Amino acid sequence: MPELPEVETLRQDLSKEVVGKKVKAVAVTNGRSVRRHKTAKAFRDLLEGRTFKSVGRVGKYLLVGLDDGNTLVIHLGMSGQLHRAKSAKEPKIKHTHVTMTFTQGGDLWFVDPRTFGEMFVSVPLSSEEQAALPVSFAAGVEGAALRRQVHELSELGFDPIENMLSWERFAVVLRQHSVQLKALLMDQHAIAGIGNVYSDEILFSAGLRYDRLSDSLSTTEVRRLYRAMVEILAEAIKHRGSSLADEQYVDLEGKTGSYQQFHEVYDREGLACRRCRSLIQKAKFQSRSTYFCEHCQI
DNA sequence: ACGCCCGCCTGTAAGC
DNA sequence: TGCTTACAGGCGGGCG
Numbered sequence: 001m002p003e004l005p006e007v008e009t010l011r012q013d014l015s016k017e018v019v020g021k022k023v024k025a026v027a028v029t030n031g032r033s034v035r036r037h038k039t040a041k042a043f044r045d046l047l048e049g050r051t052f053k054s055v056g057r058v059g060k061y062l063l064v065g066l067d068d069g070n071t072l073v074i075h076l077g078m079s080g081q082l083h084r085a086k087s088a089k090e091p092k093i094k095h096t097h098v099t100m101t102f103t104q105g106g107d108l109w110f111v112d113p114r115t116f117g118e119m120f121v122s123v124p125l126s127s128e129e130q131a132a133l134p135v136s137f138a139a140g141v142e143g144a145a146l147r148r149q150v151h152e153l154s155e156l157g158f159d160p161i162e163n164m165l166s167w168e169r170f171a172v173v174l175r176q177h178s179v180q181l182k183a184l185l186m187d188q189h190a191i192a193g194i195g196n197v198y199s200d201e202i203l204f205s206a207g208l209r210y211d212r213l214s215d216s217l218s219t220t221e222v223r224r225l226y227r228a229m230v231e232i233l234a235e236a237i238k239h240r241g242s243s244l245a246d247e248q249y250v251d252l253e254g255k256t257g258s259y260q261q262f263h264e265v266y267d268r269e270g271l272a273c274r275r276c277r278s279l280i281q282k283a284k285f286q287s288r289s290t291y292f293c294e295h296c297q298i
Numbered sequence: 299a300c301g302c303c304c305g306c307c308t309g310t311a312a313g314c
Numbered sequence: 315t316g317c318t319t320a321c322a323g324g325c326g327g328g329c330g
Contacts, residue, residue, distance in 0.1 A: 003324095116325075
């Protein structure tokens with residue numbers, strides 16, 4: 001479940017913990033986690049001996065800049081975790097699929113029970129190859145250089161924290177499609193980083209139903225949605241993300257986030273809406289659960 | 299061409 | 315009590 005706020009929390013911690021560290025050894029114990037590479041050895045060879053220079057993020061992707069110009073890309077999928085181990089002797093965590101050991105000491109582990117997550121090293125394309133790429137609508141906005149460097153991510157939409165559009169341009173994105181709001185918020189090609197949890201929280205905060213069509217909003221409603229998106233995500237980052245009962249999101253040190261205590265709708269079916277006291281509803285939307293307040297969201 | 303939905307996975311928990 | 319089944323969902327790909 002890690003979405004933008006959880007990934008951003010990890011990005012902040014990683015930039016303190018691993019920037020400047022040199023990778024001594026990489027062990028892959030489940031090849032599925034590095035499935036974009038032909039072999040686990042190909043992945044290892046691109047990482048061993050490299051030094052981590054920076055840690056960026058686009059949407060739900062972590063981008064670790066390497067000293068040779070390549071980028072280590074990490075996506076946590078549903079159940080991925082990164083764990084900072086003090087040493088390789090620490091008790092193993094079940095479902096640890098990739099282990100990195102640093103020359104300065106300490107380990108970074110990639111743990112992922114459901115194996116939807118992945119890691120890969122992205123090598124920049126030649127200028128001819130790059131010219132042949134389809135230009136995503138977000139290209140040209142601030143920060144697009146980072147995205148172009150990782151061509152695998154060239155199709156991602158704008159990041160609402162790193163590269164938020166003006167509300168007027170956001171209105172254009174909404175009017176470009178005629179799609180239900182929750183689908184648009186979760187569409188990574190349009191907006192990068194929002195998943196099932198935060199889409200519900202943003203829509204409640206904006207007072208809009210999940211099934212309202214994106215091109216049906218008044219100017220006031222567009223502004224409310226814009227404000228809700230920025231505020232909810234920023235607030236969630238401040239509280240180090242959400243840790244839910246089954247998802248078990250934890251940070252590098254194994255600590256949970258605390259934003260779940262501020263959730264207004266997600267996983268609150270049958271509980272009273274804190275704004276109007278009517279009961280929070282649960283519905284199926286595109287074979288996914290959706291929580292909302294029938295009274296507060298129109 | 300585009301939108302929907304399955305398959306990939308495992309752990310947890312409800313239900314019979 | 316113990317087994318089976320449903321559910322959780324990000325994302326790529328396939329099908330309609």
